[in-house]
Amino acid sequence: MSNVNDPKNFINRELSWLRFNSRVLSESTKKDLPLLERLKFLAIYTTNLDEFYMIRVAGLKQLFAAGVIVTGSDEITSLDQLREIRSYLSSEKNTLQNNYKNIIEKLKEESLFVINYDELTKEHKKTADDYFFSNILPVSVPVAVNSTHPFPHLNNLSFSLAVKLQDEQEPENFKYGMIRIPRVLPRFYKVFDNTYIPIESIVKRHAQEIFPGYKLITSTTFRITRNADMIIEEEEADDFMMIMEQGLKLRRRGAFVRLEIEENADEDLMKFLNSHMQIFSKDIYEYKIPLNLGALWQIINNKDFSYLTLQPHSPKILPPFNKNESIFKTISKQDSLLLHPYESFDIITKLFKEASKDSKVISIRTALYRVEKNSQIIKALIDAAHDGKQVTVMVELKARFDEENNLHWAKSLEQAGAHVIYGITGFKIHAKVTQIIRQEEGVLKFYMHLGTGNYNASTAKIYTDVSLLTCRDTFAKDTTTFFHILSGFSKNKKLLDLKMSPTQIKPKLISLINAEAKAGKNGYIILKINALVDVAIIKALYNASKAGVKIDLIVRGICCLRPNVKGLSENIKVKSIIGKYLEHSRIFYFKNAEPILFIASADCMPRNLERRLELMTPIYEKSLQGKLFEMLQLQITDNRLSWDLNSGGEYEKNEGNKEKAINNHAILEEYINKIYKTMKKDTTSSKAEYLAKKLFKES
Numbered sequence: 001m002s003n004v005n006d007p008k009n010f011i012n013r014e015l016s017w018l019r020f021n022s023r024v025l026s027e028s029t030k031k032d033l034p035l036l037e038r039l040k041f042l043a044i045y046t047t048n049l050d051e052f053y054m055i056r057v058a059g060l061k062q063l064f065a066a067g068v069i070v071t072g073s074d075e076i077t078s079l080d081q082l083r084e085i086r087s088y089l090s091s092e093k094n095t096l097q098n099n100y101k102n103i104i105e106k107l108k109e110e111s112l113f114v115i116n117y118d119e120l121t122k123e124h125k126k127t128a129d130d131y132f133f134s135n136i137l138p139v140s141v142p143v144a145v146n147s148t149h150p151f152p153h154l155n156n157l158s159f160s161l162a163v164k165l166q167d168e169q170e171p172e173n174f175k176y177g178m179i180r181i182p183r184v185l186p187r188f189y190k191v192f193d194n195t196y197i198p199i200e201s202i203v204k205r206h207a208q209e210i211f212p213g214y215k216l217i218t219s220t221t222f223r224i225t226r227n228a229d230m231i232i233e234e235e236e237a238d239d240f241m242m243i244m245e246q247g248l249k250l251r252r253r254g255a256f257v258r259l260e261i262e263e264n265a266d267e268d269l270m271k272f273l274n275s276h277m278q279i280f281s282k283d284i285y286e287y288k289i290p291l292n293l294g295a296l297w298q299i300i301n302n303k304d305f306s307y308l309t310l311q312p313h314s315p316k317i318l319p320p321f322n323k324n325e326s327i328f329k330t331i332s333k334q335d336s337l338l339l340h341p342y343e344s345f346d347i348i349t350k351l352f353k354e355a356s357k358d359s360k361v362i363s364i365r366t367a368l369y370r371v372e373k374n375s376q377i378i379k380a381l382i383d384a385a386h387d388g389k390q391v392t393v394m395v396e397l398k399a400r401f402d403e404e405n406n407l408h409w410a411k412s413l414e415q416a417g418a419h420v421i422y423g424i425t426g427f428k429i430h431a432k433v434t435q436i437i438r439q440e441e442g443v444l445k446f447y448m449h450l451g452t453g454n455y456n457a458s459t460a461k462i463y464t465d466v467s468l469l470t471c472r473d474t475f476a477k478d479t480t481t482f483f484h485i486l487s488g489f490s491k492n493k494k495l496l497d498l499k500m501s502p503t504q505i506k507p508k509l510i511s512l513i514n515a516e517a518k519a520g521k522n523g524y525i526i527l528k529i530n531a532l533v534d535v536a537i538i539k540a541l542y543n544a545s546k547a548g549v550k551i552d553l554i555v556r557g558i559c560c561l562r563p564n565v566k567g568l569s570e571n572i573k574v575k576s577i578i579g580k581y582l583e584h585s586r587i588f589y590f591k592n593a594e595p596i597l598f599i600a601s602a603d604c605m606p607r608n609l610e611r612r613l614e615l616m617t618p619i620y621e622k623s624l625q626g627k628l629f630e631m632l633q634l635q636i637t638d639n640r641l642s643w644d645l646n647s648g649g650e651y652e653k654n655e656g657n658k659e660k661a662i663n664n665h666a667i668l669e670e671y672i673n674k675i676y677k678t679m680k681k682d683t684t685s686s687k688a689e690y691l692a693k694k695l696f697k698e699s
Contacts, residue, residue, distance in 0.1 A: 002565055002566070002567045002568035004539045004542045004543065004568065005539075007073060007074050007075040008074075008562075009542070009562050009565060009568060009569075010072070010073040010074040010535070010538065010560050010561075010562065011074065011559065011560045011561070011562055011649045012072065012074045012076050012081065012084075012560070013072055013074075013533055013558055013560055014056055014060070014081050014084075014085060015081075015084055015085075015088070015649070016557075016558045016559055016560060016649070017052065017056070017557060017558050018052075018085065018088050018089070019649070019650070019651055020556070020557040020558060020576065021045055021048050021049060021052070022092065022651075023576060023578045023643055023651060024041055024044055024045045024048065024578060025041065025042070025045045025092070025095060025096060025099065026578075026653075027041040027578055027579075028041040028042050028045070028099045028103065029099055033310070034307075034308045034309050034310060035103055035106050035107055035110065035308045036299070036300045036305060036308040036309045037308075037309050037310050037580075038099075038103050039103050039107075039296050039299065039300055040296070040297075040300050040309075042096070042099060042100055042103070042293050042296060043293055043294050043295070043296040043297055043300065045096070045293075046096075046292070046293040046294045047294040049089075050157060050225060050294065051228075053225045053257055053258045054156065054225055054226065054227065054228035054229070054254075054257070055228060055229050057082070057085060057257055057258070057283075058226075058227035058228070058229060058254070058255070058257045059229060060078045060081055060082050060085075061082070061227075061255075061257060062227075063078040064078040064079050064082065072560075073535045073538075073560065074560070086282040086283065089285070090282075090285075093285060093287070096289075096293075097287065097288050097289050100289045100293065101289065107308075110305065110308060111194050112194050112299075112302075112305055112308070113194060113195045113196065114188065114196045114197075114198075114299065115195070115196075115197055116197060116198065116201040117197055117201040117202055117204070117205050118201070120191065120195075120197065124191050124192070124195065127191050127192075128189065128191060128197065128202050128205075129202075129205075129206075131189055131202065132202050132203070132205070132206050135185070136181075136185060136199070136202060136203060136206075137206070137209070137210065139182050139184060139185065140179055140180065140181065140182070140203065140210060141179070141180040141182070142177065142178075142179055142210045142211055143177050143178045143179070143180060144175065144177045145176055145177050145178070145272075145276075146175070146176075151276040152178075152180070154180075154224050155226075156224070156225065156226040156228055156254065157223065157224070157225060157226075157292075158180070158183075158223070158224060159181050159183075159187075159200075159221070159222075159223050159291065159292055160178045160179060160180050160181060160221070160222060160223075161178060161179040161181065161200055161203050161204065161207065161219050161220070161221050161222075162176070162177075162178045162219060162220050162221075162222055162265075162269050162272065162273055163176070163177050163178060163179065163207055163211070163216060163218075163219045163269075164176055164216075164217040164218045164219070164266060164268060164269055164272075165177065165211055165214035165215065165216060165217060166214060166215045166217050167213070167214060168213055168214060168215055169213070174217070175211075175214065176268075176269070176272045177211070179203055179207060179210055181199060181200065181203060185199055186199065186298055187199060187292060187295030187298055188295070188298055188299060189202060193302075193304055194304070194305075196298075196299055198290045200221045200290075204219055204221075207219055217266075218266040218269060219269075220261055220262045220265035220266065220269050221261070221262050221291055222259060222260065222261040222262070222265075222273060222291070223259075223260040223261075223291045223292055224256055224258070224259055224260075224277065225256070225257050225258035225259075225260075226254035226255060226256055226257060227254035227255045227257055228254055229254075256277045256278070256279050257279070257283060258279065258283045258284075258285070259273070259274070259277060259279045259283065259284045259285070260284075260285050260287060260291050260292075261273075261284065261285070261286055261287070261291075262286065262287065262288075262291075263286040263287055263288045264286070265286070310580055313341065313342070313669045313672075313673075315340070315341050315342060315343060315344035315345065315346070315460075315461065316342070316343060316344055316672050316673070316675070316676040317343070317344045317346060317347060318343055318672070318675050318676060318679065319675075319679060319689035320333065320334065320336060320689065321336070321347050322679055326354065326358075327347070327350055327351050327354050328354070328358070328436075328438060328445075328447055331447050331469045331470065331471055332445070332447075332471050334621070335468065335469070335470045335471075335472065335620070335621045335624060336468070336469045336470075336624075337466060337467065337468050337469075337619070337621075337624040337627060337628070338466070338467040338469070339464070339465075339466060339627075339631065339668070339672075340453065340460045340463065340464065340465045340466070340467065341460055341461045341462060341463065341464065341465075341581060342668050342669060342672040343672065345457050345460035345461070345467075346457075347467075347469070348377075348449060348451075348455070348460075348467060349376050349377055349380075349457055351434070351436070351447075351449060351469070352364070352366075352376075352377045352380040352381065352434075353376070353380045355380070355384065355389075355436045355447075356380040356381065356383040356384035356387065356389070357383070357387075358438065360438045360439050360440060361384070361389060361436060361437070361438050362389060362390060362437055362438070362439055362444075363389065363390040363391075363392070363435075363436070363437040364381065364384055364389060364390070364391050364392070364434070364435075364436050364437075365391075365392040365393075365434065365435045365436075365479075365483045366381070366392075366393055366394070366433070366434040366435075366455070367393075367394040367396070367429055367431050367432065367433050367434075367486070368393060368394065368395050368396065368409070368454075368455055369396045369429070369430055369432070369454050369455075370454040370455075370456050370459070371409060371454065371455055371456050372456050372457060372458040372459070375409065375455075375456075375457070376457065377455050377457070378409050378412070378413065381393060381413060381416075381418060382412060382413060382416040382418070384418075385413065385416040385417040385418040386416055386417065390419075391413070391416075391417070391418040391419065392418070392419045392421065392483060392487060393410075393413050393418050393419070393420050393421070394420075394421045394423070394429050394483075394486050395409060395410040395413070395420055395421070395422065396423055396428055396429045396430070410422070419487070421486050421487050424485075424486065424613065426611070427502070427611060427612055427613055428607075428611065428612045428613070429486065429612070429613045430601050430602065430608065430612045430613065430614050431482070431500075431601050431613055431614050431615040432449075432450065432451040432452065432453060432454065432455070432601045432615070433448070433449065433450050433451075433479060433482065433615055434448065434449040434455075435447070435448050435476070435479040435480065435483060436448070445471065446471060446473075446475075446476035446479070446480075447469075447470075447471055448468075448469070448470050448471070448472075448475050448476065448479055449467060449468070449469055450467075450468045450470070450475070450479075450498075450599070450615060450617045451465060451466060451467040451468065451599070451601070452465045452466045452467075452584065452585040452586050452587075452599050452600065452601055453465030453466075453467075453584055453585070462581055462582055463581065463582045463584040464581050464582065464583050464584055464585050465584050465585045466585045466587065466599045466628070468599065468617060468619065468624075472497075472620070474496060474497035475497060475498060475617075477496065477497075478495040478496055478497055478498040479498070481495055482495060482498070482500065482613075482615070485613075486613075497618065498615055498616065498617055498618075499615070499616040500613060500614065500615055500616075501602055501608060501609050501610070501612055501613060501614040501616075502609065502610045502611065502612070502613070504616075505600065505602055505608075505609055505614060505616045506534070506536065506537070506609040506610070508616065509537060509540075509588065509604070509616075510536060510537065510540045512588070512590045512593050513525060513537070513540040513541060513543075513544050513590075514540060514543075514544070515590070515592060515593065516544055516549045516590055516591065516592055516593075517540075517543055517544040517547040517549055518547075519549070519591070519592045520547050520548040520549065521548040521549070521550075522591075522592070523544065523547070523548070523549035523550065523591060523592060524549065524550045524551075524589075524590075524591035525541070525544065525549060525550070525551045525552070525589065525590055525591070526551075526552045526553075526554070526587075526588070526589035526632050526636070527551075527552075527553050527554070527555075527587075527588055527589075527604070528554040528583075528585060528586065528587040528588075528632060528635070529553075529554070529555055529556075529586050529603045529604050530555070530556045530557050530583070530584060530586070530603045531555065531556075531557050531558040531559070531603045531604065531605050532553065532555050532558065532559045532560060532561055532603075532604045532605075533558055533560050533603075533604065533605040533606065534604045534605055534606055534609055535560075537604045537609075538560060538561045541553075541561060541569075541572060542561075542568055542569055542572075544571075545568065545569045545570065545571040545572045546567070546568065548571065549571060550571055551571055551572040551573070552573050552575075552632075552636050553572065553573065553574045553575070554575055554576075554577065554583070554632070554635050554636065555574055555575075555576055555645075556576055556577060556578070556582075556583040556584075557576070558605075559574055559576075559645060561574065562647055562649065563645055563646070563647060564646060564647040565647050569647075573644070574644070574645035575635075575636070575638075575642045575643065575644050575645070575654065576642065576643045576645065576651060577635060577638060577641050577642050577643075577664065578641060578643065579640075579641035579663070579664075579665045580665045580666075581665055585599070586599065586600040586601065586602060586603060587599055587600075587628055587631075587632060588600065588616075589628075589629060589632060595618045595619055595620050595625065596625060596629075597618075597619040597624075597625045597628050597629065598616050598617060598618050598619065599616070599617050599619060599628075600614065600615065600616040600617065601614045601615055601616075602614035602615075602616065631664075631668070634662070634664045634667060634668070635664045637662050638654070638662050638663065638664040639654050639655060639660075639661065639662050640661050640662060640663040640666075641663055641664060641665060642654040
């Protein structure tokens with residue numbers, strides 16, 4: 001039998017991520033998807049790639065520079081990983097460019113145009129020219145670079161035009177500089193409702209007017225990527241908020257790690273740029289298409305062409321929350337489980353709003369990781385603090401790329417009188433938990449929300465997540481302990497019914513996996529997660545497979561486990577689902593456990609299990625277990641949005657039964673809509689409540 005410790009039995013983390021992003025890119029080729037949906041996946045692909053270079057590639061470069069040879073269970077060196085990444089992305093560049101060009105050509109058939117300045121009619125060119133003089137010229141920054149004008153600081157992901165100029169009075173005298181295009185300007189200028197042009201094509205047309213007295217010889221657009229990871233010396237920080245603000249400033253000056261530039265750029269301009277940036281040649285990517293496709297959302301969100309996107313699903317409020325009664329009364333009757341985005345996140349927002357106004361509520365405690373800019377939940381917390389309620393808010397200032405937004409809200413909450421916690425030294429707080437305490441008939445009653453996703457109403461419409469609303473006594477004790485750990489000094493790092501990382505979740509999962517292994521062929525495990533990297537978890541799954549346990553893994557992104565290896569993982573199937581919604585929920589099923597189902601904020605990655613405070617919640621209510629299990633079974637049988645991982649580390653599109661298409665996103669939308677219609681027809685809501693508990697099983 002294969003050795004569970006053999007490095008060949010582990011897939012490299014970074015290469016697995018690249019294959020995930022390739023699956024995202026592949027969605028842009030789907031002919032059965034509306035055109036703007038396909039364009040959306042190009043935007044997501046490039047945005048994902050930006051973050052990958054800012055964090056992962058930058059980190060590998062630092063490891064290589066520090067002389068660190070081997071870092072992962074696959075034992076691939078940092079240098080070999082960098083080589084593989086560059087080779088992979090270089091080969092995928094043509095796919096990206098071809099997909100973009102194909103979609104743009106198809107959009108022309110729908111009278112939606114994305115073209116360059118030179119392709120405009122004479123009348124439209126005048127419109128673009130007027131826009132240049134009224135909106136672009138006043139805010140553009142011409143930058144000369146010479147002995148008295150040093151090369152400027154360029155912000156991460158900034159977008160500029162490099163220029164080579166000739167002095168009109170001294171033709172032998174050439175100058176180099178750039179035009180910085182401010183982010184306040186739209187990426188694409190909408191000439192008319194159906195015609196967009198990249199803003200750099202207007203700037204290029206008028207570059208000479210930005211440098212009067214000089215003739216433009218050549219120009220090229222370019223975009224830079226910096227190392228955006230922050231290392232915060234928490235032990236030396238008396239004021240953590242101040243140290244985070246300093247860290248954000250330092251991030252803007254991280255080392256250059258990538259240069260994106262127009263294909264066939266002038267050689268002298270290339271030398272000029274890289275003489276100052278000194279980016280390794282393999283990290284310079286030349287494109288025939290516009291840079292920064294992440295900004296395509298501007299076009300995708302054009303309401304006039306909404307028919308070129310998938311029909312939006314309106315999240316529904318279903319039984320038992322459809323009744324005109326206090327949300328606390330509803331929760332006190334029964335545990336309830338919501339599947340977002342099919343079921344509305346408004347229930348969670350309502351919980352906070354009602355708590356802020358309820359005279360019986362004496363305390364609200366919550367942990368916030370990512371919230372939207374106009375957060376109704378935070379406004380409710382501010383109102384509660386103003387009302388004199390005890391409000392304790394854990395605001396994770398280290399939530400990557402949300403640091404500034406979280407700093408803003410932390411200050412607002414403090415000013416309102418809330419007790420704001422900024423974290424625990426050395427750990428991120430990633431748990432999704434709220435505890436609300438009411439004074440009811442002389443005793444304290446605890447109401448809790450425990451979930452897999454963030455308190456963000458915007459992402460709750462596009463991320464699949466699970467929310468549990470409960471009054472369970474054991475959870476009340478554990479959430480109290482959890483918030484005491486956050487706000488005070490505590491040597492008691494263990495919860496009783498809930499499980500918390502870094503001390504409990506990993507051992508609990510391994511224990512549950514090992515228990516299934518003892519059941520042999522009578523064992524069954526389903527793990528639905530975003531990433532599977534942790535070596536101990538993978539080894540436990542290998543051993544369970546060798547014992548005969550059937551294992552289904554639904555892993556959206558990185559998966560370092562190698563399935564279908566003879567004598568090692570023959571009983572393990574791995575599938576990834578990429579579709580309309582971003583799969584984000586973490587759900588664990590163990591056939592022989594009690595209870596059989598758990599939800600969690602944590603993925604199976606060392607950072608979640610060892611370096612973060614996360615929560616894993618058992619689901620006790622049988623009807624809620626059934627709801628989750630049926631959803632998992634639906635995803636396992638999906639043959640429209642799923643990809644299967646083979647033993648070679650490659651993903652194959654699951655074509656499945658062509659006569660019976662199973663698109664789990666569409667089926668869940670349809671069933672939730674069915675319950676909603678039933679609820680509207682049946683004033684007693686009894687049938688709708690029955691269907692809501694059974695999910696789609698009875699449809």
